[in-house]
Amino acid sequence: MSNGSEEDWVNNNMGILAVLWEKWREFLRDFYKITLAATVSPLMYLLVFGLGIQTTSHGEPYLNFLVPGIVAMSTMTGSFSAVAQNMSVQRLYEKALDQVMVSPTPLWQFILGQVIGGALRGMYAAGVILLITLPISSSLIFNGWSFLIMFLNGTVFATIALVLSFLAKSYSDAPRYTAYIIVPMSFLCNTFFSTDQMPMGFRQVIGALPLSQASDMIRRISAGGQPGILGFVVLLIYLVIFAGLSVAFIYRKKNL
Amino acid sequence: MIELRDLTKRFGDFTAVDHLDMTINTGEFFGFLGPNGAGKTTTISMLSTVLLPTEGQIFIDGSPLNRKASEAKRKISVITQEFSMRQDMTMDEVMEYQGRLYYMKKKEIRQKTDELLKFTGLEEYRHRVVRHLSGGMKRKLMVCRALMTDPEILLLDEPTAGMDAISRRQMWNLLRQLHARGLTILLTTHYIDEAQSLCERVALIDRGKLDTIDTPQALIEELGEFAVDETAEDSLRSTYFHDRNDAIAYLSGAGDDSVMRNTTLEDVFVERIGRGLGKQ
Secondary structure, three states: OOHHHHHHHHHHOHHHHHHHHHHHHHHHHOHHHHHHHHHHHHHHHHHHHHHHOOOEEOOEEHHHHHHHHHHHHHHHHHHHHHHHHHHHHHHHHOOOHHHHHHOOOOHHHHHHHHHHHHHHHHHHHHHHHHHHHOOOOOOOOOOHHHHHHHHHHHHHHHHHHHHHHHHOOOOOHHHHHHHHHHHHHHHHOOOOOOHHHOOOOHHHHHHOOHHHHHHHHHHHHHOOOOOOHHHHHHHHHHHHHHHHHHHHHHHHOOEO | OEEEEEEEEEEOOEEEEEEEEEEEOOOOEEEEEOOOOOOHHHHHHHHOOOEOOOEEEEEEOOEEOOOOOHHHHHOEEEEOOOOOOOOOOEHHHHHHHHHHHOOOOHHHHHHHHHHHHHHOOOHHHOOOEHHHOOHHHHHHHHHHHHHOOOOOEEEEEOOOOOOOHHHHHHHHHHHHHHHHOOOEEEEEEOOHHHHHHHOOEEEEEEOOEEEEEEOHHHHHHHHOOEEEEEEEOOEEEEEEEOOHHHHHHHHHHOOOOOEEEEOOHHHHHHHHHHHHHHHO
């Protein structure tokens, strides 16, 4: 690529950078709050289920099962809360979304910026957990594929958060979505116990959810295996559907 | 030039804006007047594309305005009635975010921010978080943000709402200066004196419909340039005259409390819109 076309590319996509800058400033401003929020719940789960209740899973220490699940869960909660909370406040309370709507920044770039920013926040949350668990899970493998899955999982939940925040009618809807969607997924989707133990039918439904797939892939890698293609396909399907819905909402929703 | 063509917005059964059709010329200072619920803010929201019209279209210099119209949107800045900005950002951050959304270079953002914050007397508060600013300061910051991108069209929704008299006059002077630079300004306001003082033409809107559109002077002349106010018990009745001598003759026959004065745009507003509201 020549310098001219590189410059054109940067100029044409400045909207994404603007949104990422805004999310970066937010991260710096709320660094301690974000870090604490990313740490407390997963740490509790690790302490109670991992260290407090000493057990094994498939002949392995339970921690080897739990840590990858908690890491996947952290990418979900980190990404979701970074976007859902922020967008709901901006759209319904601060009306700060108006600033974006009237600007020449193409709205797909705003969506993409939110998704990337949200996914990075999810990765940060997972990174904190990885650091904390390093002394107790040094035998687990986390490589480039693990981080790719964390990012992909983060993008899926960032787009879900975007769709829900466009549907939200009041500021208080954001915590409700967390209670109805994120909390059940945290407990059911392959985080604390394998979906194999669930009854037929229920198992397939839960297994098809994005967090179940992300947990499963990260867990396989951590045990020295391959993630498998199916999980990527499932996550990509969710990403395409919810990204498409987000773009459709922001361009077509009559009353934003 | 801003063209509203058959512009309509419905929320369920309620029609907030009803087939508005008007043209605002380039460089014009245009006022949008109407009582509460007339559809002024809804129209501004459609111009800023936060709301999409149910029917009709908006054109900016001949190009349709919609959420994909980046070129048309680049020409517009909006000062909304509410303080629509991130409350946890500092003034500097609000300005930088705006500049970035308009693809401005970092150096340009810094220069423009310095210039505008100095111009509005906000410079010493630039590191203060929006949440901790007074209402007047927030309003000034909204102006700075809107001017950051050198817009051709400025949409102002109740820009002086909640301001004290001094701040209001400062804002008027600022708007006059901007208009002198050639900006097209569309202003909605409750303060009719504000519209009379600033606007070259005004549209009176009632229940989403256009009642009339003309210069303030033409509307006053149509009603009658001279008014006689008579106080009867607890009500005030005004009678309007085209001829000064007719007004004086009427005044001589009226009660002792009666006074003669020049008709204002507010009289036009009350006569045309207020009477209609009274009939509801």
